[in-house]
Amino acid sequence: MTATLHLDRGALARIVRPRVDIARVARESGGGVGVLLITCPVTGKEFSTGIETDEQSLDLIPHTVARSLCPHCGDEHPWSKLDARLSEDGSVG
Ligand SMILES: [Zn+2]
Numbered sequence: 845m846t847a848t849l850h851l852d853r854g855a856l857a858r859i860v861r862p863r864v865d866i867a868r869v870a871r872e873s874g875g876g877v878g879v880l881l882i883t884c885p886v887t888g889k890e891f892s893t894g895i896e897t898d899e900q901s902l903d904l905i906p907h908t909v910a911r912s913l914c915p916h917c918g919d920e921h922p923w924s925k926l927d928a929r930l931s932e933d934g935s936v937g
Contacts, residue, residue, distance in 0.1 A: 878932035886917040893928065902930060
């Protein structure tokens with residue numbers, strides 16, 4: 845099964861990847877539940893998608909594209925789990 849990712853290479857290149865292996869951190873910290881954050885491509889600010897998950901569940905999410913309403917610019921941004929960051933304390937930034 846192949847899912848189409850609606851992002852071009854330029855968009856992917858702009859994604860800031862986490863410096864740490866969040867899977868490893870989750871294991872070491874006991875695998876807490878966090879909220880998925882994505883970055884607004886207009887303002888560069890992070891915001892919450894409102895989706896709470898953990899690292900194990902995130903692995904099970906297919907590479908599909910969701911849309912979330914951005915509180916920073918008021919637009920809807922498409923994102924996939926590759927764009928999202930798991931924030932276990934719910935803080936943004
Ligand atoms: Zn935005």
